[in-house]
Amino acid sequence: MWTLYPDIKSDGKTALDVLKNTLKEKKINSVYVDSKIRLGRGIKASKNDFVTKMRGVKTKDELERIKKAIKQSDAGQEFARNLVECGEGLTEREVRTEIDYFMGRNGIQENSFTTIIASGPNAAHSHHSNTNRKLKSGDPVICDFGVFWDGYCSDITRTYFVNGEPSDELKEIYHVVLKANELSTHELKVGNSGHKIDKAGRDFIRSKGYGRNFVHGTGHGFGLEIHEFPSLTYKSKVIAKESMAVTIEPGIYIPGKGGVRIEDDVLVKGDKPQVLTKAKKDLY
Template identity: 40%
Template structure:
């Protein structure tokens, strides 16, 4: 058990007027207990109250190899775990419920505890997880350093022109394995030609052809923490419009990064990127938010968007990834992870952002 993290969560429970909580997402449980448990359809729940009492409800199919520092309630497949959980629940106290908890568990609990007041309690844990401690920062810097190296290696493979988008993804998996990672933090987005005009194109059997734009959006899991980075490039001779939008996206990326420091609103960072692209005449082609927090999961709370007026804090790590997408033609996205420091920020990705053009396959 990470006691300091637990105490922060208990303090935040009080702030949000939640006297008890059920935490069920495996990543949040790992954050507190330093143990990954993937329960599938079976109930996994960490019950916490503001008195500091903690109980982990877990199926016997998942034997624990170490003392997690919490009380255990172990059940089997012939038992309903809600029968055990409801005994810990105080009907007269507000309960926070993890947003990812399947509704069939919650419905059964509410039937056993009619009148129980429940709230979406994920914000309690999310607000603590969004600010990384020193150990987390070291691990995330390492993950991004690996991603930098992987980007360089996979780019050399792409330049051969031998592999489809999907095949490049498989090659990337082999590269990550060389660094003893835990695999992908998300399915890699390898996009050739007009596929790059789809912000979340799923890689397919498209081959690389002359005069294709390329987007490479990749990330790995290293020591349980995620990385994420995007670079755009071109095979052949890019036309003037492609060069223009690349320059705009790069300026937008740098503009957003230059605004980051404690006390700034996330919406201000988003606007710093978006205004560059809007002033360049391509505002309607920047169709997504500027970024997202990252940690144990590749997408965490909160986001960098026009509607998020939350204040940036030291220790946060999030992406800056503006893009322009011209349907049927090509797209450009440039993404870095940034760590908020005492006075500004540190960019975690060092792979170059200048436009790379392959004038021949080799």
């Protein structure tokens, strides 16, 4: 059985009593639970990734919720872009606060993770913690955030430039990352391996001399949680299946200078992947 909202009626019995009776009535001998759930003492469990893999393929109802979460994040990215490009002098924490406040005014009650704002040399850290560093003209500013909508989340990253004035080097890096994003997205087809999807963008980045500066996997699944099956890395043997929802997020990080990451939420749909994210990716 797989249900989003189980309809359980109780006549005063405990939840465990209801569960035991239901399993007995349905003649269910095995129950699959997510591997992250901690079971009580005395409960026997065999290791099996059935639930993990099942959650990787989204139902129609799940996708509707995911798309609504993405729509809210898209609006947040448009706000973030306008804020950052005119935000010289603001701190990373102030930018984060403004974005979160904007999202809250639009009905969002919970972020899917702490909003990440990484500016200037801080953008060279793929997983940055916000600081009081002030934005300077020409800074790259990585804006990575997502929201929950009806239990399902989004995860989108864009890189903007303060005053819209990147250096020639950062401009080149931006276009390399954008192309890598497109190449990996193109390979997100039913039957392709996670390795092949990762390799498409990674090989292009390597060909431009930035191979050592792409320090994480290309993407991951998302849904009820921000990081789910499948994982799209150079070691991944997972095969893409219809209706998997994953991120495609290549990045280049240059110590002391900054970095660029562009992340989309994408749906596996036959041999024509559907980019669900609508936030702009043009440089200006």
